[in-house]
Amino acid sequence: MKGKPLVSIVSAGLSKFGKLEGFYAREIFAEAAKEAFDRCPNLNPKRDIQALFVGHMGESYEHQGHTGATMADWAGLLYVSATRTEAACASSGAALRAGIYAVLSGLCDVVMVGGVEKMTHRTTPEVTEYLAMASDYPFEQWHGITFPGLFALMATAHMHKYGTTEQHLAMVSVKNHYHGSLNPKAHMQKEITLETALSSRVIAWPLKLFDCSLITDGASCLILTKPENAKKYTDMPVHIIGSGQASDTIGMYERESFTSLAAAKLAARKAYEMANLKPEDVNVAEVHDCFTIAEIIAYEDLGLCKPGEGGHLIEKDETKLGRRIPVNTSGGLKSKGHPVGATGTAQAYEMYLQLTGQAEKRQVKNAEVGLTHNVGGSGATATVHIYRRG
Secondary structure, eight states: OOOOOSEEEEEEEEOOOBOOTTOOHHHHHHHHHHHHHHHOTTOOHHHHOOEEEEEOOOTTTTTOOOHHHHHHHHTTOTTSEEEEEOBTBTHHHHHHHHHHHHHHHTSOSEEEEEEEEOOTTSOHHHHHHHHHTTSOTTTTGGGTOOHHHHHHHHHHHHHHHHOOOHHHHHHHHHHHHHHHTTOTTOSOOOOOOHHHHHHSOEEETTEEGGGBOOOOBEEEEEEEEOGGGGGGTOSSOEEEEEEEEEEOOSSGGGOSOSSSOHHHHHHHHHHHHHHTOOGGGOSEEEOOOSBHHHHHHHHHHTTSSOTTOHHHHHHTTTTSTTSSSOBOTTOHHHHTOOOGGGHHHHHHHHHHHHHTTOOGGGOOTTOOEEEEEEEETTTTEEEEEEEEEO
């Protein structure tokens, strides 16, 4: 029997992802919130929503802190309890966990959770520096390693141990760009060839330009309530039936393995146990493909294949739309984009669409169970959530 619902998603919103010139993060978040409100006419936001948890990684981008209150103000939720969560690229995955806590505790009946980041107005070196703050300062940042470098270490370790190839990495990019071409809100809505991916310039070998996620602006949000109240707001709720979060060493150099993320494996185990499900029960997944190697490692950490077989899984096209386990139907971080604070709940937004049959050209047939996997930094934080159609 599938797990008991923890909370129910009754609506969701997503801004357009991309280079949103002339807009502040607050305006982008307001766009996502408006979609969520418009999707749920039975909801009175000012009356019903009792708390907001919003993921936001970096105040450096806009020289703007106090994110919770700022986003509540611009979303029309003045006076509610509003809190920012920060866990690097898993900031809104942590916001989702906080919202689940609030509802399960009985303190709140209805909450909004979400995330936002405005990044593209900064130069690439500035963004690289701000993102590097999610790694260890004295032993990683200070010595000049960046996140492309850290994930390149994972890639070379995986290649050495399991025979994974540059072509396997490029196949992830090709698949996710195909999915992104079907998503009208994706940052990069175009297909690419394997040759294009393989011939793009090297960023940190073996990672090339098309192995790296995009610097993106965007926002996302969900409205959560108690499962027994869900039908008050919608005829098509999506239940969250499993939730796991774990952490690991901040520095990658301290870990036993570079070919797996211990926090992700532990978070997944907790979520599967709570949902009373196994990996083979999942119909669709959104995983944290900040770099193509991260998706291959995610396949293994989530139990979608055995350790070392991630490259073979993508080679067999098993994670493409229409195949055994479609992964990153939104286009993933690679094609949809990666506004870091928004990514966790943007993944959940895709699950909401898939499990309510609203994903249009990228709809997974008969999708009933979905999973999201959101990673912070090089794996010091990970959240995994499992969803079931209501």
